[in-house]
Amino acid sequence: MKRYLSVVWAVLWKDLRIELRSKDIFTSMAVFAVLAVMIFNFAFELRVPDKTVVIPGVLWVTITFSGVLGLGRAFISEKDRGSIAGLLLAPVDRSAIYFGKMLASLIFILVVEAFLLPLMVIFFNTNFISLPLILLLFLGTLGFAAVGTIFSGLAVNTRTREILLPVLLFPVMLPVLMAGIRATIGFMEGDALADMMKWFNLIIFFDILYIVVAYLTFDYVVEE
Amino acid sequence: MSLSRRLLQILNFVALIAMLIALYMALIQAPDAINVDPSIRPAQRIIYFHVPSAWSSMLAFFVAFVASILYLVTKHVRWDIWARSAAELGIAFTVAAIISGSLWAKPAWNTYWTWDPRLTTYTIVLLLYIAYFMLRGAIDEPSRRARLAAVYGIFAFLSVPLTFMSIRWWNTIHPVIVDAPENTSKFGLSPNMLTAFMVTNAAFVILFVTLLANRISLGWAEERMDALKERLNF
Amino acid sequence: MTTPLIEVVHLRKAFGRHRVLKGIDMSIEAGSSVVMFGPNGAGKTTFLRILSTLSKPTSGTVRVSGVDIKNNPEGIRQYLGLVSHAPLLYDDLTAYENLRFYARLYDLDAPHDRIRELLERVGLWHRRHDLVRTFSRGMVQRMAIARALLHNPPILLLDEPDTGLDPQAAEMMTDLLREIGGSERTIIMTTHHLERGLELADRVVMLVGGLIVFDAPASDIAYDQLRPLYDQYVGEGAVT
Numbered sequence: 001m002k003r004y005l006s007v008v009w010a011v012l013w014k015d016l017r018i019e020l021r022s023k024d025i026f027t028s029m030a031v032f033a034v035l036a037v038m039i040f041n042f043a044f045e046l047r048v049p050d051k052t053v054v055i056p057g058v059l060w061v062t063i064t065f066s067g068v069l070g071l072g073r074a075f076i077s078e079k080d081r082g083s084i085a086g087l088l089l090a091p092v093d094r095s096a097i098y099f100g101k102m103l104a105s106l107i108f109i110l111v112v113e114a115f116l117l118p119l120m121v122i123f124f125n126t127n128f129i130s131l132p133l134i135l136l137l138f139l140g141t142l143g144f145a146a147v148g149t150i151f152s153g154l155a156v157n158t159r160t161r162e163i164l165l166p167v168l169l170f171p172v173m174l175p176v177l178m179a180g181i182r183a184t185i186g187f188m189e190g191d192a193l194a195d196m197m198k199w200f201n202l203i204i205f206f207d208i209l210y211i212v213v214a215y216l217t218f219d220y221v222v223e224e
Numbered sequence: 225m226s227l228s229r230r231l232l233q234i235l236n237f238v239a240l241i242a243m244l245i246a247l248y249m250a251l252i253q254a255p256d257a258i259n260v261d262p263s264i265r266p267a268q269r270i271i272y273f274h275v276p277s278a279w280s281s282m283l284a285f286f287v288a289f290v291a292s293i294l295y296l297v298t299k300h301v302r303w304d305i306w307a308r309s310a311a312e313l314g315i316a317f318t319v320a321a322i323i324s325g326s327l328w329a330k331p332a333w334n335t336y337w338t339w340d341p342r343l344t345t346y347t348i349v350l351l352l353y354i355a356y357f358m359l360r361g362a363i364d365e366p367s368r369r370a371r372l373a374a375v376y377g378i379f380a381f382l383s384v385p386l387t388f389m390s391i392r393w394w395n396t397i398h399p400v401i402v403d404a405p406e407n408t409s410k411f412g413l414s415p416n417m418l419t420a421f422m423v424t425n426a427a428f429v430i431l432f433v434t435l436l437a438n439r440i441s442l443g444w445a446e447e448r449m450d451a452l453k454e455r456l457n458f
Numbered sequence: 459m460t461t462p463l464i465e466v467v468h469l470r471k472a473f474g475r476h477r478v479l480k481g482i483d484m485s486i487e488a489g490s491s492v493v494m495f496g497p498n499g500a501g502k503t504t505f506l507r508i509l510s511t512l513s514k515p516t517s518g519t520v521r522v523s524g525v526d527i528k529n530n531p532e533g534i535r536q537y538l539g540l541v542s543h544a545p546l547l548y549d550d551l552t553a554y555e556n557l558r559f560y561a562r563l564y565d566l567d568a569p570h571d572r573i574r575e576l577l578e579r580v581g582l583w584h585r586r587h588d589l590v591r592t593f594s595r596g597m598v599q600r601m602a603i604a605r606a607l608l609h610n611p612p613i614l615l616l617d618e619p620d621t622g623l624d625p626q627a628a629e630m631m632t633d634l635l636r637e638i639g640g641s642e643r644t645i646i647m648t649t650h651h652l653e654r655g656l657e658l659a660d661r662v663v664m665l666v667g668g669l670i671v672f673d674a675p676a677s678d679i680a681y682d683q684l685r686p687l688y689d690q691y692v693g694e695g696a697v698t
Contacts, residue, residue: 010562082544091535158362175386366474
């Protein structure tokens with residue numbers, strides 16, 4: 001178990017270290033997120049009576065689209081430089097590599113969210129941030145990173161690669177997206193927390209289910 | 225003629241008979257639905273096509289799901305053929321269900337499209353399995369294709385109930401334009417109609433099994449053809 | 459007779475219908491150095507990838523110390539070091555960070571001392587804080603060897619470690635390999651360079667079309683006999 005955690009930590013540390021140095025993934029995700037929010041802002045400016053009603057949709061769609069950019073990179077550098085073999089040689093169950101990669105992607109997306117939320121507060125001139133919303137975002141992002149990381153491993157083995165990832169990922173992610181948007185609307189309209197519970201439960205169920213399935217299937221994704 | 229070939233022909237014949245009976249039950253034996261507007265009573269009979277198609281598609285995706293798991297466990301090419309055959313039929317039945325649903329929606333609710341939970345879920349399911357075949361199409365090496373498609377097949381199938389739940393909960397919070405269209409499958413089916421309904425469902429399951437058996441036998445033929453091409457450096 | 463360290467029995471590997479290995483039988487004693495020659499596409503890389511558990515055989519078994527590798531791949535990986543075509547290093551990490559990363563993967567106890575020992579041995583300790591992307595091909599390859607030896611594996615697999623190196627760097631590599639080979643470590647190496655391979659090995663194997671066509675102790679082969687032998691078994695001009 002100590003060895004397993006050591007590998008999870010090694011992979012996570014390695015991805016973070018490289019990202020801190022190159023900032024490739026974060027920069028592209030953050031720039032994309034800003035652009036998306038601005039475009040949404042213009043798109044809704046004239047036709048929507050109150051811009052704040054579109055905040056939940058803009059928030060989740062922007063996170064999903066910029067997140068898929070970062071997830072696409074999770075395995076591409078490993079594959080192109082062949083370094084994935086170095087990971088696979090580690091004397092532990094390969095799911096440890098999955099968890100390391102998944103946590104790294106999770107952190108990248110969470111950092112983008114930490115940057116996106118205040119930006120949207122300024123752009124839409126509404127403070128919609130609350131503690132339950134942050135918890136909701138974390139849970140939704142966890143499921144997103146869990147499925148996105150393993151699908152990134154699938155997509156990297158195909159001819160079409162990054163083009164394929166959103167096609168594979170979005171239909172599976174739909175429940176999280178729906179639950180996330182719906183619960184965010186609830187928070188903004190001040191609905192009782194009890195009414196929001198089923199959305200939280202849906203996302204938590206999604207997270208647990210897919211982390212378990214990814215744990216069971218990751219070995220098949222990376223074997224030859 | 226081999227035994228399996230002979231069995232396949234018997235199955236084909238049984239499916240033909242079953243579908244003829246289903247047609248008779250749906251169009252002649254079943255009485256008009258008296259609780260809907262007279263002008264749409266003929267259209268109501270689409271239920272005998274629409275619901276069995278939808279059920280058959282779910283059965284097909286379930287077979288694809290189980291075959292995907294079996295492929296990962298055994299690595300036997302048989303289960304890859306099963307998985308892709310069943311997923312293909314699932315897409316066909318899904319398209320049939322969506323189109324027939326729209327055809328019913330137009331006279332009944334004066335729109336081809338409603339954001340009804342089932343209709344929306346089926347559309348997402350269609351996208352899931354189109355993605356499944358896009359994944360297959362983007363991988364050249366057969367064993368890798370089978371392995372990765374099997375992983376995706378498992379993820380895709382598990383998301384179906386979650387998608388359905390999320391869309392249904394979404395709609396019950398906001399008022400829907402058309403009230404509870406999912407009740408079409410239940411509303412006031414008289415005993416006679418229920419018989420027709422059950423018979424058509426059974427007939428579609430037989431049709432699905434027959435098509436699956438044919439598609440699997442075609443899948444084996446494809447495998448042999450690839451082997452021949454390989455040998456001849458074609 | 460003792461059990462050989464590595465036993466390969468009827469090993470076959472196919473990618474789809476493309477058969478790469480068509481039935482390899484081989485046993486390798488502990489402490490020996492085996493060199494494999496063969497044209498491109500003969501299956502050398504696939505063979506080493508299967509030994510290193512990166513690839514799974516279609517049929518047949520590989521046993522290390524009597525244990526089937528498919529029963530305990532995690533355990534076997536502890537005893538393997540691999541130097542492949544790709545250096546398996548990260549350009550955006552320094553030499554030290556790369557080895558620190560691999561030390562974590564292998565959960566080493568005193569990583570700093572071990573990393574220092576290896577970097578000094580391959581002559582890169584003074585460059586430890588430089589990014590790997592600034593290294594020459596020869597330096598990267600020496601780093602790759604340091605990386606493969608980090609957990610002191612009793613079995614070292616080398617897949618064309620000299621490819622793409624200039625003659626001077628290749629010479630340095632050869633010296634390094636001779637030095638680390640020692641008597642305890644078992645080495646299996648592929649190369650296109652016949653003379654260098656013969657010099658480092660005590661056993662010569664030729665692999666053609668997924669089958670072993672030649673297998674003899676290196677001491678039986680005179681230096682100037684090797685090329686004619688290779689041409690005879692593998693085909694003329696298959697190698698530079």
